[in-house]
Amino acid sequence: MTSFDVTTHVRTELLDITDKVKDAVVQSKVASGMCFVYVPHTTAAVTVNEGYDSDVARDITEALSKLVPHRASYAHSEGNSDAHIKAAIVGSCQAIPVEEGRLALGRWQGVFFCEFDGPRQRRVQVQVIGK
């Protein structure tokens, strides 16, 4: 398993980490299998979505913020319940196939770290399983 750092700059954003995940797959020397991108945080997530037009990432963060508002009558006292809820909705692990030693993303797909309670220094773990 390898890992890398991600620095986020605002409270809520999707950061394209595709190249770092691709590098981890090449380093793993696995020819065929699955790559797992894991976020060890409880107010962030990971997803695969369009990597070509950055407006898509913005639409996703804004839609999630409409569904789960930052300020509401939450029980948790740290003021970031919305971030925990968004993390539960999007998910903390993304699985992606590996073929011929490379990350087998679809044509328009990129891998995104989802920051819901930044800005922070974050960590992403990548595990590749196969042959």
Next chain:
Amino acid sequence: MTSFDVTTHVRTELLDITDKVKDAVVQSKVASGMCFVYVPHTTAAVTVNEGYDSDVARDITEALSKLVPHRASYAHSEGNSDAHIKAAIVGSCQAIPVEEGRLALGRWQGVFFCEFDGPRQRRVQVQVIGK
């Protein structure tokens, strides 16, 4: 890794692909492990849910469309931001256990391809890992 095509017929629907996933598991000759159903698209997803009463699939698509409306003030100019957002919520990969050489779904579970921007010709990839 194997793959198969899916033809969707309307803009938003859940299509039962359980039999095709089961076939891919049998072909893999893996006795015990995990099956990964991956969607290489950014406006579609995959999930496991009730396969017995098709009303459940309809309730899921309608509830998602209420949460994420087709027409709203999105940044992305292609008119399908709702589909990208739904894909981020439902997810592009579904993992399912494999036992005794077969897909180990729960009694009422089926595997569904989630079309959010159809109708289209789509592709589903299946990777099975184990022994």
Next chain:
Amino acid sequence: MTSFDVTTHVRTELLDITDKVKDAVVQSKVASGMCFVYVPHTTAAVTVNEGYDSDVARDITEALSKLVPHRASYAHSEGNSDAHIKAAIVGSCQAIPVEEGRLALGRWQGVFFCEFDGPRQRRVQVQVIGK
């Protein structure tokens, strides 16, 4: 693959199953790989989120219930369409890395069984893959 039972006590709750998942990983004797926690039900789910302050789990269940109300004009006649929809949003499988023979959760992370149509007797399956 191993499995264990979970008894839920109300209609909607998040139950901390971290210790049982940790035990399953130790029993698997896998040193490095991935752990998959799978829910074979269609009105329940599994997620990783904060395990320290139980208010977070309550905020997650309440936020989901606001997004997907129990009573609405659903097609499915069993009165639990909300539970099926929440299961599709949160997901029926959670992948977590395994390192040095142990579940490699982040510092604040715990594993939660998500009951959306309880109280019931439920089952959780754990598959660990690696070396």
